[in-house]
């Protein structure tokens with residue numbers, strides 16, 4: 001039987017407070033993809049395992065790489081080390097990560113291919129992920145927030161349908177237009193799988209979860225409503241039926257002005273924003289009723305120097321006066337120098 005992590009009665013997790021709407025004098029900081037290839041200690045562990053999924057499913061190692069960026073940078077949050085594609089794996093789809101090529105899946109395009117998948121996610125196959133959460137929570141300083149996550153149904157579906165990453169998600173967009181019924185059933189199955197998966201993450205000890213909708217920005221407004229907004233709203237409601245106070249960060253990357261529709265209809269506690277979006281729009285239309293997270297350009301972090309300082313200052317000037325979590329607008333790039341991360345943190349924390 002898995003142990004359930006205990007939250008000490010008195011402990012201040014600043015990121016959780018921000019999700020509750022509080023303004024912090026210095027915003028909590030973490031980075032998307034903070035455990036990864038830009039860290040030599042990650043690369044050392046990665047070289048020792050055969051496949052990327054083996055790393056995700058070995059709790060001792062997954063917990064270790066989750067903790068590495070916390071030890072090095074003292075971030076305010078740790079994010080569970082795993083991947084959004086463990087869900088298709090636990091639905092019975094073949095998922096592999098070829099070195100340097102990204103994920104490869106057996107494509108699901110036809111109704112027959114969808115029917116070959118499991119109706120319900122195999123939570124037993126995901127048990128190592130829940131054990132990783134328990135291990136991380138035990139090792140983590142009490143004031144550090146632990147984040148779980150899943151991919152949003154639309155983004156996960158883009159990989160399930162194409163079988164690999166694509167520049168424009170055309171295979172999934174085409175399927176949604178040509179065979180709307182089958183595509184809707186695929187999204188429904190992912191909604192149910194995500195609910196079950198996130199409930200177990202909360203039971204294992206995460207403080208909040210982030211729903212990554214990396215490819216939300218390629219959809220026409222009606223499609224965005226149907227495939228991004230509605231599924232996210234169902235996931236939040238479904239999880240809160242079992243975990244009433246479950247905290248959520250939604251990240252519909254690239255949503256632009258459609259972000260206001262997302263926050264109107266999805267009761268997330270915080271919203272992640274990329275670096276392309278208008279900051280004034282986010283401040284007045286979004287941060288007025290939700291915590292905001294982001295929005296430093298990962299490329300300016302790679303560039304470093306005075307450009308980085310100026311970009312950090314601009315993000316802080318826009319958002320630090322309200323409930324705000326400092327982060328990048330997308331994942332850190334593997335070639336980013338560690339000294340640039342240190343410089344960013346020093347600038348944010350003063």
Ligand code: CP3
Nearest residue numbers: 032033034035036052080081082083084102103212214331
């Ligand atoms: O530190 C963290 O953020 C936690 C771990 C994490 C990973 N992937 C580890 C990973 C998280 C939260 C993800 C999310 C994820 N995975 C997303 C959504 C966020 C985003 O970045 O857009 C997506 C679209 C995926 C799918 C995925 N996983 C792709 C397209 C790739 C290949 C591209 C790449 O970056 O290599 C992965 C592999 C992956 N996931 C790696 C890591 C550290 C690199 C694999 C390796 O180390 O061999």
